Amino acid sequence: MPWKLKDRIIKEGRAWSSDDIQHPSNWTRWSDAEKKEHGLVWEDPPASAFFDNRFYWNADTERRLTDSSDGTIGLKTQYINKAKQTANSLLQSSDWYVTRKMEDSTKAIPSKITKYRSDVRTSCATIETQISAANNMATFIKLFDSALDSSGTTTINNWPEQI
Numbered sequence: 001m002p003w004k005l006k007d008r009i010i011k012e013g014r015a016w017s018s019d020d021i022q023h024p025s026n027w028t029r030w031s032d033a034e035k036k037e038h039g040l041v042w043e044d045p046p047a048s049a050f051f052d053n054r055f056y057w058n059a060d061t062e063r064r065l066t067d068s069s070d071g072t073i074g075l076k077t078q079y080i081n082k083a084k085q086t087a088n089s090l091l092q093s094s095d096w097y098v099t100r101k102m103e104d105s106t107k108a109i110p111s112k113i114t115k116y117r118s119d120v121r122t123s124c125a126t127i128e129t130q131i132s133a134a135n136n137m138a139t140f141i142k143l144f145d146s147a148l149d150s151s152g153t154t155t156i157n158n159w160p161e162q163i
Contacts, residue, residue, distance in 0.1 A: 003040045010040060055141055062137050075140065079156065080128050087124035090159060091117055112163060119160035130155055 003010045010016050015025045018039055027035070032042070051059045055075070066074040094117055097109045127143075134140035143155040 002042070003035060004043050005039050005041075052141075054144070055137060065134065065137065065140060076131050076134065079131050083124050083127045083131070083156075086159065087120050090120045090162065093162070116160060116163050123159050127156060127158065 002012070005016070005018055010027070012028050013025055016023050016027070023038065027038075030038075035042075054063075056062055064072060064074040065076050067077055068074065094113050097113050098117075100107050101109050130143055131140070134143065145154065147154060148158055
């Protein structure tokens with residue numbers, strides 16, 4: 001919690017009043033001693049107030065992993081869609097080889113391009129499978145936090161090096 005007046009949080013950048021005295025919106029420029037003279041008290045936030053908003057709505061409430069019947073899209077679907085978007089983005093730079101091959105069958109796609117495109121699709125499928133297999137939030141979070149190798153690459157970011 002930031003500065004408080006009794007049980008009321010005083011928000012930065014907003015004017016406030018106490019005992020019929022209107023205080024300016026730039027009150028944060030006051031020294032700590034001046035703030036205390038006006039009745040403000042600093043209160044440290046509880047340790048549980050810190051949370052990763054990718055996975056939690058607040059310190060006590062997890063986001064949904066699965067889609068709900070009310071149409072809310074769960075984290076699994078969101079991150080599977082994100083993986084597909086990443087794969088699409090990685091493939092776009094070499095799409096012209098495929099188009100050229102379709103239009104002019106005499107032009108072969110270089111093997112390193114074919115391998116890269118296959119590796120991107122394999123990585124995407126692996127990421128999707130691992131996301132789908134996460135049966136609880138702790139397992140899901142490990143996809144983002146557990147390094148697969150010494151480079152620090154995590155499961156969710158395990159894509160082939162671009163060519």
